[in-house]
Amino acid sequence: MAFHKIAIGVILALALSTAALQGVAAGASATSAPSAQAQDVAQGSLYPRLDGRQGEQKVLVLLVEFPDLAHNLMISSIRNEFSRVASYFYTVSYGEIYLTVNVSQRWYMANRSIGDYLSGGDGYNALRAFAEEAFAMADGDVDFSAYDSVVILHAGSSAQFGGSSYTLDGLGIETGDGATLECIMIDAEYDRWVLIAHEYCHALGLPDLYDYASYSSGSYFSFYAGPWDIMSNDYRYEESALTSWNLIRLGWMPDRSVRTVMPSETAACNVNELGKLSGSRYGAIRIQLNDGTYYLVECRLPVRYDEKMPDFGVLITHVNESIEPGYGPLRVIDSTPSTGTLDDAVFDLRAGKTAVFLDEENDVSVVVLRLLSANGLGFTIEVTDYANGQLALETAQFLLDAKDRVTSRFYVLDVFGERAAVEEAFDTYATGDFQGAYKQAQDAIGIYWLDVSIRIAVAVAVVAAVVLVAVFRKKVRELRRRIDKKIDPLKYPETLPDGRADLR
Numbered sequence: 001m002a003f004h005k006i007a008i009g010v011i012l013a014l015a016l017s018t019a020a021l022q023g024v025a026a027g028a029s030a031t032s033a034p035s036a037q038a039q040d041v042a043q044g045s046l047y048p049r050l051d052g053r054q055g056e057q058k059v060l061v062l063l064v065e066f067p068d069l070a071h072n073l074m075i076s077s078i079r080n081e082f083s084r085v086a087s088y089f090y091t092v093s094y095g096e097i098y099l100t101v102n103v104s105q106r107w108y109m110a111n112r113s114i115g116d117y118l119s120g121g122d123g124y125n126a127l128r129a130f131a132e133e134a135f136a137m138a139d140g141d142v143d144f145s146a147y148d149s150v151v152i153l154h155a156g157s158s159a160q161f162g163g164s165s166y167t168l169d170g171l172g173i174e175t176g177d178g179a180t181l182e183c184i185m186i187d188a189e190y191d192r193w194v195l196i197a198h199e200y201c202h203a204l205g206l207p208d209l210y211d212y213a214s215y216s217s218g219s220y221f222s223f224y225a226g227p228w229d230i231m232s233n234d235y236r237y238e239e240s241a242l243t244s245w246n247l248i249r250l251g252w253m254p255d256r257s258v259r260t261v262m263p264s265e266t267a268a269c270n271v272n273e274l275g276k277l278s279g280s281r282y283g284a285i286r287i288q289l290n291d292g293t294y295y296l297v298e299c300r301l302p303v304r305y306d307e308k309m310p311d312f313g314v315l316i317t318h319v320n321e322s323i324e325p326g327y328g329p330l331r332v333i334d335s336t337p338s339t340g341t342l343d344d345a346v347f348d349l350r351a352g353k354t355a356v357f358l359d360e361e362n363d364v365s366v367v368v369l370r371l372l373s374a375n376g377l378g379f380t381i382e383v384t385d386y387a388n389g390q391l392a393l394e395t396a397q398f399l400l401d402a403k404d405r406v407t408s409r410f411y412v413l414d415v416f417g418e419r420a421a422v423e424e425a426f427d428t429y430a431t432g433d434f435q436g437a438y439k440q441a442q443d444a445i446g447i448y449w450l451d452v453s454i455r456i457a458v459a460v461a462v463v464a465a466v467v468l469v470a471v472f473r474k475k476v477r478e479l480r481r482r483i484d485k486k487i488d489p490l491k492y493p494e495t496l497p498d499g500r501a502d503l504r
């Protein structure tokens with residue numbers, strides 16, 4: 001599969017620059033007294049906050065073709081693909097950034113044929129040389145100093161060029177107009193917008209979230225995060241949003257939208273659908289563990305860029321900021337490990353899903369309490385200790401079974417209001433009173449069985465009464481007929497003596 005991959009050079013550059021970035025973060029924390037959250041991120045982390053990813057981002061797209069491979073697409077269709085990239089970032093960033101994209105007026109002709117550039121085996125330097133060549137060709141027409149980033153878009157597919165799209169960081173290429181370009185992306189003419197957006201995320205500083213080891217062995221490579229982030233999605237579902245981890249790092253999901261809870265603590269919070277911030281609801285819940293590890297809890301519902309996701313519900317991820325990109329710094333917690341895919345990893349309080357995540361070691365549980373629909377979609381979630389989580393799990397299962405029973409098609413009459421009673425039990429569960437909810441549901445189901453026996457008795461009585469009435473009426477008719485026969489016909493002649501008709 002033609003997939004894009006961050007170049008080796010980028011990983012090296014990232015590793016090299018980590019120390020410097022940490023230095024910056026440490027310096028900032030000394031002067032500006034940041035929140036506890038910011039400190040947690042800064043300590044021993046490979047993933048510090050990414051600053052300055054706000055406002056207008058000017059992107060230049062430089063078109064390059066080869067002596068042996070001319071371009072095919074119209075410049076207008078390339079502009080169109082980039083406008084989809086721009087819409088994506090405007091939406092997922094909650095309007096924090098907007099891209100203005102300029103596509104070069106013409107295709108520049110490269111010096112060598114397409115297969116030559118990456119044939120030497122020295123990937124990073126070969127790509128760098130290709131970039132330098134492209135910049136030199138366009139330098140007369142373009143003021144590079146006017147742009148924040150540059151995409152070199154070459155003719156053909158990435159498979160023809162080197163098998164992948166690339167983002168190169170730490171380049172330091174000087175152009176004729178005095179600009180120094182640190183970061184470029186190399187995409188192919190036939191790359192879909194979602195791949196270009198993935199590369200642009202690298203340019204913003206985000207790591208790959210799929211698994212490099214399984215990617216190079218050719219097997220399913222996104223098992224760390226499945227389809228739930230554009231940095232791991234293999235695009236079977238076309239597109240996806242960014243997980244809250246990336247949104248928080250980029251500063252697009254502000255601190256006030258993230259609620260931090262400590263293990264063993266119990267806290268219920270309303271969490272909004274990812275992609276819609278709201279004053280009264282959180283975008284994510286962070287459960288702080290230790291050593292730069294934590295859980296993030298977020299809602300993923302079939303709206304916006306999650307519209308084509310295979311499932312919806314509450315997504316829980318485990319973040320370990322000491323793990324390198326491509327080795328699972330973020331891992332999605334699978335609610336259904338038996339299915340062997342992360343497509344259905346989300347938690348939810350509905351039939352067939354698991355409503356509670358349990359972590360005995362850290363004394364943490366995450367309970368899905370209820371789906372919210374007023375003021376946008378979301379969930380009420382409770383973070384609690386392990387024991388309470390176990391109780392919640394048992395209750396949720398019992399409630400779902402009870403609901404299944406009282407809404408089954410064999411259940412026709414609802415004279416005792418068991419359906420309402422079970423609904424009430426769900427309401428009680430949503431307040432976090434799991435014991436109370438269990439008892440309520442149990443009582444409702446008890447009424448149900450009592451109800452069934454009474455209904456059977458009533459039905460038998462009604463049938464018996466109907467039969468009795470029928471038998472009685474038949475008897476009465478027979479009796480009347482017999483009485484009629486016994487009456488002497490002479491006393492009551494058919495025709496009266498005066499010739500008038502029967503008067504009976």
Ligand SMILES: [Zn+2]
Binds near residue numbers: 202208
């Ligand atoms: Zn990548």
